[in-house]
Amino acid sequence: MPRAVSGAGARDLTELVRPLERALVLGDTAQATAMVEQALDAGSDPVAVLSGLLAPIQRRIGERWQRGEWSVAQEHIATGVSVAVTECVAQRVRQWYPVTRGRTVVGCPEREWHALPALMVGTALRRQGWEVTYLGAATPAERLSSHLQKLDPVAVAVSTSLAGGLPHARRFIEAATTVGVPVIAGGAAFGPDDARARALGATAWAASPQEAFALLERLPTTVDPVEPLPAEPLAEQRALELTHHRLVERVTQRWRPDAAEVVSGPWQSTDAESDLASVLHDCVEQPLRTLQGALITGDDRLVREVADWARTVLVERRIDDGAFADLGAELAAVLDDLPLAWSLLERHWAA
Template structure:
C-alpha cells in the first residue's frame, strides 16, 4: 500500500510534470487501498497545490505552468468528489460558493467534497459566483448553512455581500480561505457566523452552527465609505500607481520574455496593494497591509528586482491615497512592518 506520506512526493511529481493521468491514478489507488479520503484531500492534494503557488511566487514556475498544474489538482480532487457521492446523506444541506472575483475554485471543491464525505448534501457553485446568483440559490435550495471560500483579498468585499445575503435569509455562514488570515478576526468583522482554518475545521463547525441567525450588523460607516470609493476608483488608482512607481527603470531583465513576465508581475502587485488597503478598511484588521508588502517584496526580489522597490511602492501608495485619510494613515503606519530589505527591517 502506497500510504499518504509517500503519495505526497508522487503527487508533487505529477503536478511538476503536469501529468493528469498520473495524479488521478495515484488518488484512485489511495482510495482503493482504503486511505482516509479527507487525508487525501488535505494532506496530498491541498498540500501539493500550496507548493504550486509557492513555486510561482518564488519565480520558479510561470503563471502558465501554475495554471496547468492547478488543472491537474482539480482533476485529482474530482476523483475524490465522485468517491464522496457514495456516502449516504445523513445530515442537512450546505451551499458551497466562491465569492465574486474569487477564481480559485479548487479550495471550494475540496471543502464541498469534505462535507459530502461526512454525510452533508452539498450544492457547489462555480468560481466567482455573483451575490444575486447566491441569493437565488439560497431561495431555491433552502440550505442549513452556506460555506464561502475566499483566497484573495480582492474578493472580501463580495464575501461581505454573500454574508449579507445568507444572514438576511437567516442562514448561518461559514467562511475560510487565505484572505481571512490565520484567525477569525476578519471573518467575524465581516459578520460571518464562523471561520474555519481548513477543511476539517469546516466540517466540524457544521454540527455546531445555530439553526437560524440574525442579519449581519452594518459595517462602520467612515471606513466603509473610503473602501467603497477606493473600490469604485480601483482601475484609475492602479494607473496612477503605475505612472508613479519605477520598477521598469530599476529592474528590467535582459531577456525579453523575462521582462514581459516581470512587467505582468508588477501589474499584479499594484492590484494586490490596493486590495490590501481595501481589506483593512473593510475588516478593521491592519495585517493585510504588512502581509501584502512582505508578499510583494518576496515576489519582486525572487525575480531579481531592486530590493528597494517594495519600500518605494509603499511611499507611492501612501501618496496616491492622500485623499483617503484613513487609508493613507494605515499605509503610512503599517506598510513597512512587512518589509525585510537585505536582512534588515524597513523603516
C-alpha cells in the first residue's frame, strides 16, 4: 500500500545526511541501506530520499575525487553503496505503489556507464505510478530499438552524465523518434538548459525527476523522426570517434607532466601512482570525447567545461599549471586535419 509522507520522516532525512555520508565513505552497504529503510518505514517519501538525500551526497563524493582527496577505488566503492541504497528504495517502491499509468523506458546510451542517475529517475517515475523498463548503463541504440518494438512505451528517458556520451544519446533519440516515441533527455552532460537536448532532437529536457513527471503529462502521443545533423560537424565528430584511441595514444606519448611531487605528497591513496596514471589518462580522453559532443550540439560551453575540469583535476593534485597549457597544445596538434574541432579547442581551452 502507498505510504504517506510524515513530518517526522522529513526531519529524519536531515538527521540522516551525516551518518549516511559516513556509511558511503566507509563502504558500509548494510548500514546505509538500514538507515534508508528506517526512513522509508517512518514515512519518508522515496523520491525525497533519492533526490534530496542520496543525490547531493553522491555529488559531493564526485567532488572529493575531483579535488584529489579520494582515489578512483574509494569513489567506486561509495558509488556501489549508493547503487545498493537506490535498489533498496526501488524495491520498496515496487511493493508499495501500484502501476496506474503507461510504460516508460529509462536508460543510458552506449559509452555511458554512470547508471545511478538513470536508476534514480526510473525509481522516481515508478513512484508516480509509471510502469518503467530500466535498461541500465551503456545500452546500444539497436537494443533500445528492439525494446521499443515490443513494449510500445509512452516515452523514452535518456540519461547522460559525461559529454562523450552525447553522440550515442543522439542515436538513442534517433532510435526512439524513428518509431514515433518522444524522448526526455537529462543528466549532467546535457548542461543547465535545454540547448543540447534540443540540438540532438530530444522532445524535451528535464533538470530533475520532478520536471520529468510534469513533462510526461504534456508530451505528444507521437513525434516525427529527428532531422539530420549538420553534415560538416557530424563528419568531424565521426572522424574523432573512429580515431579516438589513436589520438589518445598520440597525446599520451607526448604529454608527460612531472607528477613526482604528487606521488610523494599527502594524496590519500594506497596506490597513488596507479590512480594518478588513470587521472592523467582521463585528462586526455575526456576532452577528445567532449569535443565530439560540442561538434554535434553546437554548444561551445562544453569545451570550456571540460577545460575547467581538467585544470582543476591537475591543480588539485599539485601538478604545475603549465601542464594544463601543454595538454591543450598537444590536443590541438592531433586535430590539425579537423578544422572545426581545432577551432573549438583553440578558442575555448584557455578561456
